[in-house]
Structures are given as C-alpha cells and as structure tokens.
Amino acid sequence: MTPVVGHLTIDSADPGTLAAWWGQALGWQEVWRSPDGAEVAIGSPTGGSTNWLFNRVEDAKTVKNRLHADLRPPDGSDYDTELARLLGLGSVRVDIGQGDAPWAVLADPEGNEFCLLRHTPAEIAAYLTTTD
Structure with missing residues (x-):
C-alpha cells in the first residue's frame, strides 16, 4: 500500500486571504479553518482534487517555488x-x-x-x- 495525499500545504502570511483568492481562482470553497485562522483549507466542490491547506508562517517568501x-x-x-x-x-x-x-x-x-x-x-x- 502507498500513502494517500491529504492536502498540499502552502506557506502564507495571511492564510484566510490567500485561501479565498485561490478559492476564487479555482472555483473551490473553504472546507476547514483552524480556530485561530492560522490554517485554512480549500477544496473542489466536487471533491475530485486534493485539498490545499494554507498555513501561516512568519518568514517571507524569498526564492522561486520548488513546487x-x-x-x-x-x-x-x-x-x-x-x-x-x-x-x-x-x-x-x-x-x-x-x-x-x-x-x-x-x-x-x-x-x-x-x-x-x-x-x-x-x-x-x-x-x-x-x-x-
């Protein structure tokens, strides 16, 4: 057996705002939010894709994404x-x-x-x- 991808995690300064932006770009919706808003997940309304989880980090993006x-x-x-x-x-x-x-x-x-x-x-x- 092999593992199943639960979600793709994306570092973010403002997870709620970035998740909302990507939700609009992809036509996805919010599916989960941590109580403090430090993590926000979005997913396809059809459930046909791996969810994306936006995770609050303090450090700024400095180089090109590796993924x-x-x-x-x-x-x-x-x-x-x-x-x-x-x-x-x-x-x-x-x-x-x-x-x-x-x-x-x-x-x-x-x-x-x-x-x-x-x-x-x-x-x-x-x-x-x-x-x-």
Whole structure:
C-alpha cells in the first residue's frame, strides 16, 4: 500500500486571504479553518482534487517555488479568456527564466508562482487519443 495525499500545504502570511483568492481562482470553497485562522483549507466542490491547506508562517517568501500548480483553462473556455480572468483577480506575470514559453507564468498575491497552460483538458484528451 502507498500513502494517500491529504492536502498540499502552502506557506502564507495571511492564510484566510490567500485561501479565498485561490478559492476564487479555482472555483473551490473553504472546507476547514483552524480556530485561530492560522490554517485554512480549500477544496473542489466536487471533491475530485486534493485539498490545499494554507498555513501561516512568519518568514517571507524569498526564492522561486520548488513546487507549483500548472492550471489549464476549463473546457468551454480558452487560454486568453482564462489569462484575462486570472490577471483580473490580481495575479501578475513573472519571469523565472522561462524564456519564450508557450504558457504564462504568473504569481498569486503573495508571490507564489503558478503556470497557465494553453490547452483545455478536452483538447489534451483529444490529442492523446489521436497519438496512441
């Protein structure tokens, strides 16, 4: 047997605010909050993904993340629409040395990098079925 991932933990100066931002970005909801608000978890309303737990830390982020999320535009949308939506929520473009990549590298309000990939899940599935 192997372990099951309970959640992905993200260090944060303000867990409630960052969890709310990511909840809005992902369409997720808060699923748990510690009594003192130092930890806040969000998850998919369908339960189909590993929850993310935002954990209060005192030290500031100083270097590029060693782990980051790669997001895809949802089916029924597209890269340009989703990029505009994420930028409108307050993410910013960042340069981590990616060069002329075909995806966008962005950062959330606390500077945590993430990527927006070009293709929707349906586009990737269609591509994979034609290359088998």
